[in-house]
Amino acid sequence: MNWLTNFVRPKIQQLVRPREVPENLWDKCPACEHMIFHRELEKNLRVCPHCGHHMRxxxxxxxxxxxxxxxxxxxxxxxxxxxxxxxxxxxxxxxxxxxxxxxxxxxxxxxxxxxxxxxxxxxxxxxxxxxxxxxxxxxxxxxxxxxxxxxxxxxxxxxxxxxxxxxxxxxxxxxxxxxxxxxxxxxxxxxxxxxxxxxxxxxxxxxxxxxxxxxxxxxxxxxxxxxxxxxxxxxxxxxxxxxxxxxxxxxxxxxxxxxxxxxxxxxxxxxxxxxxxxxxNRGPVGEVVTLPRRGAEADSAGRSKGAEILPPPAPDA
Known part of the structure; x- marks a missing residue:
């Protein structure tokens, strides 16, 4: 067995051989043509972080x-x-x-x-x-x-x-x-x-x-x-x-x-x-106050004495 040929050379080749990179790691924005890392694009809901283009x-x-x-x-x-x-x-x-x-x-x-x-x-x-x-x-x-x-x-x-x-x-x-x-x-x-x-x-x-x-x-x-x-x-x-x-x-x-x-x-x-x-939910969420009559006196709370407070209507009203 040749130690240099069978052991050392394969180790060296393994170190210098270019690694295969998957082709789907990067996406190109069709609008601004920037290259975007696929994880960054998915995290951003497939919206280009450079120009805001919305991909499908x-x-x-x-x-x-x-x-x-x-x-x-x-x-x-x-x-x-x-x-x-x-x-x-x-x-x-x-x-x-x-x-x-x-x-x-x-x-x-x-x-x-x-x-x-x-x-x-x-x-x-x-x-x-x-x-x-x-x-x-x-x-x-x-x-x-x-x-x-x-x-x-x-x-x-x-x-x-x-x-x-x-x-x-x-x-x-x-x-x-x-x-x-x-x-x-x-x-x-x-x-x-x-x-x-x-x-x-x-x-x-x-x-x-x-x-x-x-x-x-x-x-x-x-x-x-x-x-x-x-x-x-x-x-x-x-x-x-x-x-x-x-x-x-x-x-x-x-x-x-x-x-x-x-x-x-x-x-x-x-x-x-x-x-x-x-x-x-089209009804108001608070109290409904009727409009005061013209010339009506106001009470201590600032409301017209003729005003009537109504409860809010039901949500499906």
């Missing part, structure tokens, strides 16, 4: 962010017919579904859950963009209907969080029908006097935008989110005009009245909790 956040991470203590209860969604049109393009629809389910661990692109946000009961229907681009097919339509029914049964507000490229083309007209079904489901929630809030995330486009996503009592969006129906290039080719800078961004839509609020991801939970509290 995973569905389960978003639910854990919004619900108190990250705790929520999912409901099982109704089963639907798979591949009703026997659709095939470059791949069969069945194979695309199989790939998406293997990648995400979910049966389709929506999760319906109930829990509390800042102590307020709420039902949440959230889209998973990583599942075939969050496209809306029959399963997603059934999920939205189930969320609306659960909201009515539990007497809880409904929060919908879309992240979608639109209707799922592999289901044809059946996917387009979900636009009407989801709209009817939302109207049922409103008929029962329950708040309906939409949190628009990047991207929200196509048939989703053209239906339930724009019907919220309050429309909230994350900074920089792409929100629209058709793509900007399609619109420019149709109207033969150059679109304004930032067209279809959350900030542009807020400035033009289509979105009520643009809220940073770090402030979403507090903002939603405050809104839910205001919408659900």
């Amino acid at each position: 956040l995973g569905l389960k991470a978003r639910l854990e962010l919004l619900f108190d203590g990250g705790a929520y209860k999912r409901i099982e969604l109704p089963k639907v017919a798979e591949d009703p049109l026997k659709f095939k393009d470059l791949k069969t629809y069945q194979s695309r579904l199989k790939e998406a389910r293997s990648k995400t661990g979910e049966t389709d692109g929506i999760i319906v859950a109930s829990g509390q946000i800042n102590g307020q009961d709420v039902v949440v229907a959230a889209f998973d963009f990583s599942f075939m681009g969050g496209s809306m097919g029959m399963a997603v339509g059934e999920g939205l209907v189930a969320a609306a029914e659960l909201s009515v049964v539990q007497d809880s507000p409904l929060l919908v969080i879309p992240a979608s490229g639109g209707a799922r083309m592999q289901e044809g007209i059946l996917s387009l029908m979900q636009m009407a079904r989801s709209t009817v489901a939302v109207e049922r929630v409103k008929e029962h006097g329950l708040p309906y809030i939409v949190l628009l995330t990047d991207p929200t486009t196509g048939g989703v935008t053209a239906s339930f996503a724009m019907l919220g009592d309050i429309q909230i969006a994350e900074p920089g989110a792409l929100i629209g129906f058709a793509g900007a290039r399609v619109i420019e080719n149709t109207i033969r005009e150059k679109l304004p800078e930032g067209f279809q961004s959350a900030e542009y839509l807020r400035d033009h009245g289509m979105v009520d609020m643009v809220v940073r991801r770090h402030d979403l939970k507090e903002t939603l909790g405050r809104l839910l509290g205001l919408l659900r």
Whole structure:
């Protein structure tokens, strides 16, 4: 045995050989192009610490962010017919579904859950963009209907969080029908006097935008989110005009009245909790004092002798 060849050389090579570094340790911000260490990015809720750009956040991470203590209860969604049109393009629809389910661990692109946000009961229907681009097919339509029914049964507000490229083309007209079904489901929630809030995330486009996503009592969006129906290039080719800078961004839509609020991801939970509290508890929290009659005398406490102090109304009054 050659001691130098078999023992010393491998030890030296082990010391000087370059170590393999995993490629997923760093992320590049698409806005400012800074490189961000992946742990720092996840700790900052996937918001660039340099420019504040909001990158896409995973569905389960978003639910854990919004619900108190990250705790929520999912409901099982109704089963639907798979591949009703026997659709095939470059791949069969069945194979695309199989790939998406293997990648995400979910049966389709929506999760319906109930829990509390800042102590307020709420039902949440959230889209998973990583599942075939969050496209809306029959399963997603059934999920939205189930969320609306659960909201009515539990007497809880409904929060919908879309992240979608639109209707799922592999289901044809059946996917387009979900636009009407989801709209009817939302109207049922409103008929029962329950708040309906939409949190628009990047991207929200196509048939989703053209239906339930724009019907919220309050429309909230994350900074920089792409929100629209058709793509900007399609619109420019149709109207033969150059679109304004930032067209279809959350900030542009807020400035033009289509979105009520643009809220940073770090402030979403507090903002939603405050809104839910205001919408659900509309009565005053203190005493109600009737206005004094003109010319009435005041007592030692400064109140008019004709004033009447009424107890605060019940929260559901």
